[in-house]
Amino acid sequence: MNAAVGSPLLEVEDLRVRFTTPTLDLTAVDGVSFRIEAGEVFGLVGESGCGKTVTCRALIRLFGGSPPSAIGGAVRFAGRDLAALDDGAWSALRGSEISMIFQDPMTSLNPTMRVGTQIAEVLQRHRGLTAREARAAAIEMLASVGVSAAERRHLDYPHAFSGGMRQRVLIAIALACRPKLLIADEPTTALDVTVQDQILKLILTLRNDTGMSVLLVTHDIGVIAQTCDRVAVMYAGNIVESGTTAEVVKRPAHPYTRALLAALPAHTRRGDKLRPIDGEPPNLAAPPAGCRFHPRCSFAVSACREVVPPAIEVEAGHRCACLRAGEIG
Amino acid sequence: MKFVWFLLGRLLQLVPVLIGITAVAFLLLRVMPGDPATLMLGARGNAEDIAALTRQLGLDRPLLQQYVGFLGDVATGSFGLSIASRRAVGAELLDRLGPTLALVGLSTLIAVALTVPLALLSAVRRGRWADHAIKLVFIAAMSMPAFWLGLLLVLLLSIAVPVFPVSGYGDGFLGHLHHLVLPSLVIGLGTAALTIRALRSSIIGVLGADYIDTARAKGLPERSVLWRHVLRNSLMSSISILAVHTSWVIGGTVVVETVFGIPGLGHLLVSSIAARDYPVVQGLTVTFALLVVAINLLADVAYVAVDPRLTLS
Amino acid sequence: MSALGANWWKRGAGNRNLQVGLAMLAVLLLAGAIGPWLVRWDPIEIDFAVALQRPGAAHPFGTDELGRDVLARVLAATFVDLKVVAVCVVLPFFIGSLIGLASGYYGGWFDLALMRLVDILLAFPHYVLVIAIVGSLGPGIANLYLAFALVVWISFARIVRAEVLVARRAEYAQAARLLGYGHARVMLRHILPNVITPAIIFMMSDVVLTILAVTSLGFLGLGIQPPTPEWGLMIAEGRTFLQDAWWISVFPGLAIVYVGITFTVLGEGLDDFLRPKG
Numbered sequence: 001m002n003a004a005v006g007s008p009l010l011e012v013e014d015l016r017v018r019f020t021t022p023t024l025d026l027t028a029v030d031g032v033s034f035r036i037e038a039g040e041v042f043g044l045v046g047e048s049g050c051g052k053t054v055t056c057r058a059l060i061r062l063f064g065g066s067p068p069s070a071i072g073g074a075v076r077f078a079g080r081d082l083a084a085l086d087d088g089a090w091s092a093l094r095g096s097e098i099s100m101i102f103q104d105p106m107t108s109l110n111p112t113m114r115v116g117t118q119i120a121e122v123l124q125r126h127r128g129l130t131a132r133e134a135r136a137a138a139i140e141m142l143a144s145v146g147v148s149a150a151e152r153r154h155l156d157y158p159h160a161f162s163g164g165m166r167q168r169v170l171i172a173i174a175l176a177c178r179p180k181l182l183i184a185d186e187p188t189t190a191l192d193v194t195v196q197d198q199i200l201k202l203i204l205t206l207r208n209d210t211g212m213s214v215l216l217v218t219h220d221i222g223v224i225a226q227t228c229d230r231v232a233v234m235y236a237g238n239i240v241e242s243g244t245t246a247e248v249v250k251r252p253a254h255p256y257t258r259a260l261l262a263a264l265p266a267h268t269r270r271g272d273k274l275r276p277i278d279g280e281p282p283n284l285a286a287p288p289a290g291c292r293f294h295p296r297c298s299f300a301v302s303a304c305r306e307v308v309p310p311a312i313e314v315e316a317g318h319r320c321a322c323l324r325a326g327e328i329g
Numbered sequence: 330m331k332f333v334w335f336l337l338g339r340l341l342q343l344v345p346v347l348i349g350i351t352a353v354a355f356l357l358l359r360v361m362p363g364d365p366a367t368l369m370l371g372a373r374g375n376a377e378d379i380a381a382l383t384r385q386l387g388l389d390r391p392l393l394q395q396y397v398g399f400l401g402d403v404a405t406g407s408f409g410l411s412i413a414s415r416r417a418v419g420a421e422l423l424d425r426l427g428p429t430l431a432l433v434g435l436s437t438l439i440a441v442a443l444t445v446p447l448a449l450l451s452a453v454r455r456g457r458w459a460d461h462a463i464k465l466v467f468i469a470a471m472s473m474p475a476f477w478l479g480l481l482l483v484l485l486l487s488i489a490v491p492v493f494p495v496s497g498y499g500d501g502f503l504g505h506l507h508h509l510v511l512p513s514l515v516i517g518l519g520t521a522a523l524t525i526r527a528l529r530s531s532i533i534g535v536l537g538a539d540y541i542d543t544a545r546a547k548g549l550p551e552r553s554v555l556w557r558h559v560l561r562n563s564l565m566s567s568i569s570i571l572a573v574h575t576s577w578v579i580g581g582t583v584v585v586e587t588v589f590g591i592p593g594l595g596h597l598l599v600s601s602i603a604a605r606d607y608p609v610v611q612g613l614t615v616t617f618a619l620l621v622v623a624i625n626l627l628a629d630v631a632y633v634a635v636d637p638r639l640t641l642s
Numbered sequence: 643m644s645a646l647g648a649n650w651w652k653r654g655a656g657n658r659n660l661q662v663g664l665a666m667l668a669v670l671l672l673a674g675a676i677g678p679w680l681v682r683w684d685p686i687e688i689d690f691a692v693a694l695q696r697p698g699a700a701h702p703f704g705t706d707e708l709g710r711d712v713l714a715r716v717l718a719a720t721f722v723d724l725k726v727v728a729v730c731v732v733l734p735f736f737i738g739s740l741i742g743l744a745s746g747y748y749g750g751w752f753d754l755a756l757m758r759l760v761d762i763l764l765a766f767p768h769y770v771l772v773i774a775i776v777g778s779l780g781p782g783i784a785n786l787y788l789a790f791a792l793v794v795w796i797s798f799a800r801i802v803r804a805e806v807l808v809a810r811r812a813e814y815a816q817a818a819r820l821l822g823y824g825h826a827r828v829m830l831r832h833i834l835p836n837v838i839t840p841a842i843i844f845m846m847s848d849v850v851l852t853i854l855a856v857t858s859l860g861f862l863g864l865g866i867q868p869p870t871p872e873w874g875l876m877i878a879e880g881r882t883f884l885q886d887a888w889w890i891s892v893f894p895g896l897a898i899v900y901v902g903i904t905f906t907v908l909g910e911g912l913d914d915f916l917r918p919k920g
Binding site (some may be wrong): 060062064065087088090091092093094095096099100101103104107108109110111112113121122125126170173174206 | 507535536537538540541542543544545546547548549551553557558561562564605635636
Binding site for chain 3 (some may be wrong): 349351352478483484488581584589602607621
């Protein structure tokens with residue numbers, strides 16, 4: 001279990017991720033801090049391009065072809081400082097203690113490998129199981145994520161599965177070694193609405209069974225409301241509001257959060273118009289001065305253009321980075 | 330059982346192509362300026378010889394009838410008699426087939442042995458010096474004429490440092506192998522120059538795929554990711570890349586066999602052209618085409634075996 | 643050319659491949675044009691007294707078995723080979739592109755028949771066909787041109803046809819047709835400039851393939867005949883003396899490699915220049 005009772009599973013302090021190319025200098029994540037307790041489902045919500053995916057990837061240092069030029073800040077997992085890990089330690093950590101599932105289930109599975117083998121691979125890597133043992137465990141895993149006839153289906157290739165089923169397979173792969181933390185980057189965005197529901201319920205059930213924590217990243221605040229215990233709202237590389245889901249959804253303190261909620265169909269009364277948020281997310285290579293949301297904010301005053309609002313505690317456990325946090329209600 | 334049908338289906342599709350091949354080979358001689366018999370006998374023949382040859386080869390019959398006769402010959406595997414050796418062309422071809430197949434086989438092996446690791450290295454270290462160095466070496470290799478490279482290798486590895494024989498085919502399996510090393514190296518290097526670029530592109534494409542992210546997120550060591558996930562998915566393109574270059578490899582045997590004195594089909598082509606032995610030339614063109622077709626068919630079969638997404642329908 | 647766009651000078655300036663390729667090409671053309679004048683030896687004159695001399699001050703590339711200066715011969719052969727290669731590339735380029743254009747544009751039975759023909763011809767290794775044709779017709783430059791024209795047009799036709807199939811559906815083509823322009827005009831003035839780029843880029847690789855093929859034919863005695871200096875021929879002549887006078891065969895080969903590298907680099911530069919990515 002955890003290093004010490006009371007200390008959070010994951011502590012992110014002032015995370016900064018910067019990309020520099022000959023033509024571009026972009027800070028995608030600019031001072032993000034949050035913590036995730038053991039067993040909790042933590043949501044990270046924001047528009048596309050706000051930096052939430054980069055945050056996830058920075059947590060497990062997996063950037064594919066275009067790594068950032070600098071990662072600053074501290075990340076502590078179960079008491080360990082992750083910045084100090086070498087390649088071998090990272091490779092041992094990923095898949096066994098921290099797992100991640102990515103956005104598009106249709107392209108996230110190796111098309112030329114049987115599904116069962118892809119699950120067994122993780123078990124063989126981290127738990128040292130033999131091929132036969134791993135295969136049996138893989139079948140069990142497949143069944144536990146809701147794939148019927150797992151003894152037969154584990155021999156199928158990914159193209160034989162629908163989007164929702166593939167996502168289940170990916171969850172099976174991610175959870176095969178019972179990680180302490182699951183990072184799910186937009187796990188339901190590419191799926192049908194009915195399937196979305198099933199996948200979210202599956203994640204919650206697995207959390208209840210195993211006691212793992214989940215970092216759920218999405219642009220849909222409705223998904224957050226449905227599944228998360230606590231939430232952080234992200235905008236243009238910063239966290240603008242955080243707190244328990246119930247609090248943040250019922251009493252949003254930041255104008256951006258309010259706008260996100262107002263844009264939800266469920267939150268509008270009959271007869272009201274749906275109100276999408278005006279304007280575009282800022283260019284992170286040249287963000288606005290002061291509060292980054294001020295150009296699109298209906299509550300902005302002149303101070304907002306000059307001062308970067310600090311995060312203040314609106315209520316116990318509920319923080320907000322807005323100069324007018326207390327006034328809006 | 331499904332496989333047999335698949336094969337039959339493929340073969341059936343090939344029939345028009347096969348017929349076309351024979352037509353082209355047939356026309357090759359008949360549409361050349363001048364009368365074929367005269368061309369064949371050249372300065373050696375007088376009017377009587379020419380007439381006799383014309384009758385013998387059936388050149389006085391209508392063109393279509395000649396073609397049908399030719400088709401019949403091809404189907405039974407006979408291409409007439411070689412003017413130079415007086416033997417059945419079919420027999421000559423069969424004699425020479427072995428060395429050429431051995432050369433093509435060994436060349437392909439060398440090409441594959443060079444391509445896979447170097448393409449992988451180039452792709453993984455894309456843009457770094459290893460990538461550039463490999464690229465430069467193979468741009469040069471690709472620009473070298475096979476006959477010149479062959480002579481260069483002979484100079485270095487047969488004359489300066491006598492490791493390999495200068496020419497000939499040798500005796501016995503090991504002897505053959507020993508004699509085939511340099512010629513295969515020539516063809517293999519040239520082929521690798523082309524296939525490395527293509528495979529490198531394919532691997533770069535695969536490296537950017539989402540499922541490679543998943544593989545890494547599983548905590549697999551990078552080497553595992555490369556071998557089990559990247560290469561596996563590039564296998565399909567490897568096969569298709571090799572198949573595309575088959576034509577090149579087979580064409581390469583012509584010059585290489587001549588330079589190294591390998592008694593194969595390529596060498597026969599050159600010597601029979603010099604000797605104006607047209608029945609042999611004709612038989613050879615058909616044979617070469619058949620070889621290319623056969624190898625492409627093999628490649629099709631290999632695709633189906635390798636890619637689980639393709640069915641045998 | 644509209645395809646080049648407004649900032650073609652800037653694009654060219656950053657393109658190292660293009661610059662190096664053009665520079666190498668310039669050196670090549672210069673060597674072929676004025677090289678023979680600069681070297682004081684006659685490439686054809688025989689002088690047994692200086693036969694088989696090693697490369698040295700007087701003869702930087704040595705002399706061959708007939709006492710001819712190898713450097714002079716290599717330089718003299720430059721335009722011989724380049725001229726033949728030029729025709730053997732440009733002729734199929736024109737023929738193939740026009741056929742591919744018509745085939746892709748009109749479609750129908752013409753296209754179908756053409757594709758069948760291409761399938762059949764593709765079964766023959768290019769080189770085997772060329773040799774067989776040259777072999778049947780006899781050596782000589784005209785036959786060389788004919789053989790290449792008959793065989794290589796296929797590659798260009800396929801490339802252009804594929805592009806035309808895409809371009810045919812593009813808006814500018816539809817618009818032109820709607821305006822009432824005739825087929826020929828739409829094909830030649832609207833579609834052609836946009837589909838010709840891949841064919842031009844392929845021409846560069848084709849030059850490399852062709853120089854190899856032409857010199858191979860020369861090597862086999864089927865191409866350009868002696869005493870005209872030709873690189874392949876020179877390499878063949880040097881073969882007998884490989885052990886004692888390696889320079890006779892080696893230097894002409896280096897010239898061929900130089901041409902190959904030039905056009906490969908040029909081709910890449912041209913590719914980036916004409917089809918900038920991202």
